Amino acid sequence: MTSVRETVAAVVGGRLGYEDGLDLLTVAPAAEVDPVLAGALFDATARLFRAGWQPAEVHRVVARRGDPAHAHLIADAVAAYLRGFKPRTVDPRWRAQADGLDARAWWGADEQYVGQVTRRRRADRVSLIDAFLSVLTVLATLPPLDVLIPPPGQVARPAPRNANAALLDRVRALLAKAESTTFPAEAEAYSAKAQELISRHSLEEALVEAGDARVTPYARRVGIDHPYESEKAALLASVAGANRCQVVWSPEFGFATLFGFDADMDAVELLHTSLLVQAHRAMARDEPPGGKAGRARLKTFRQSFLVGYAVRIGERLAEADRAALAGTADAAALLPVLASREVQVREARERAFPRTVRGRGLRVDSEEGWESGRTAADEATLA
Structure with a gap:
């Protein structure tokens, strides 16, 4: 038996x-x-x-x-x-x-x-x-993954908080204020200060760590939840690209793997979380009414909204990053450092995922949703 x-x-x-x-x-x-x-x-x-x-x-x-x-x-x-x-x-x-x-x-x-x-x-x-x-x-059915956080039994007592943690706490506080205010001018003020802190810190760390072989790119996994997970992953990729990070999206597992240096990945995670909050708030404000519109129209609106939002956010972040670099006194010295770090990040991603497939472009079936998403991105706080 x-x-x-x-x-x-x-x-x-x-x-x-x-x-x-x-x-x-x-x-x-x-x-x-x-x-x-x-x-x-x-x-x-x-x-x-x-x-x-x-x-x-x-x-x-x-x-x-x-x-x-x-x-x-x-x-x-x-x-x-x-x-x-x-x-x-x-x-x-x-x-x-x-x-x-x-x-x-x-x-x-x-x-x-x-x-x-x-x-x-x-x-x-x-x-x-x-x-x-x-x-x-x-x-x-689940395969082994790279160990990005040591499992229990493999870590000692955590190290004390450092200056980077204190800075991130300041950025989080600014983000919380930006997400809660209903006044665009006030949100922009919080946005400008948070972006200044993030950009300055990231560029300063790049210069300080230049040539230090002990400082290497690393990886983190970021959970992407239903619904519209592909569109949310696209937003993460837009934020990551503007902050010198790379992303591999694993839809079968519901997470994306983020590659980059610690300061840059901290900024990406904070930005992505905050921008999703702002996107959902703006989408609820702009989406078409129910009734005759039906669920199908509402779904295509939301998908197109998030695609337009992700594309425009990527453009805005890239513009902000270029402006931050141009305003740095050591811009000439930074360029080769940033180029070297970009190569290191790409190599780290290729070691972890030697066989990746470029994702299909996301469909935009609602022009109304696309335009609303881009407008919301223009109003969003880039914290």
Whole structure:
């Protein structure tokens, strides 16, 4: 007779039909099934965390490929994984993602986890077993990734805050004010100050670090959420290009990999987040009314809006960067440094992704949306 463990492995591996496996597990004793399902979930996520995946990334891909309602199992798996490590050995960025998922080990023994989930979620047993199998099937398809944030157990106590962190806090404060104000002149004032801080800091770091072999480009993964993820990725690419970074978009996983030097990537992440907030606010203001327009027209408007917004933002950022460089006293010395850094960033991207495909151009099916997006980009705060 096939064991419960073998049945689960056969379903996840595609050697046994999903419905057949679900039927077998449903009629098997809970005392046999529950520990196997919990162990399989926790083992699968632990394998991915050791292979470079981060908590938010696993959570996002399960919500995208499976059922968003099943993603709570990933939050619990994150909590289960963290139990084996002392707090000082957990990278603060990894910990922040776990906290963002509200990952807490609320259950007792792992052998009782499935039963306690049933009671906590008020779920019927068949639906819960189905959820476990669905999540395990998704997890089994995920390949290893580059380790960009050390997983728990591979990091010492974080270093103290530096001057760069203090500067970023000032920029975040300016961004928050720019996003909240309804007065364009006030937003522009916050914008000018934030852009000045970012540009000056980035160019100064480039000069200081010139010739230092220890300073190399690095990579970060930026989550891109539904809906209109391709258009949002285009906005990220526009912001990255103007800040001497490069982007590889992985739509199957819901993230883009950003390559660049730390100061430049900090600026890109802050800008992208803020500009998305401003884009959604402007889009809600300008989009056509419902009713006869229908959902199709509304969708094409939003897609075209975001494309026009991304293109125009890229133009504005490139103009601002050229102006910042022209206003620098050491512009002549900076040019070869920036050219060298551009080559280094490109080489880092090519090492990580030796076979990339240039994405298809995004469609613009609504002239009204395109024009509204470009107008909103002209009004946006470039922080």
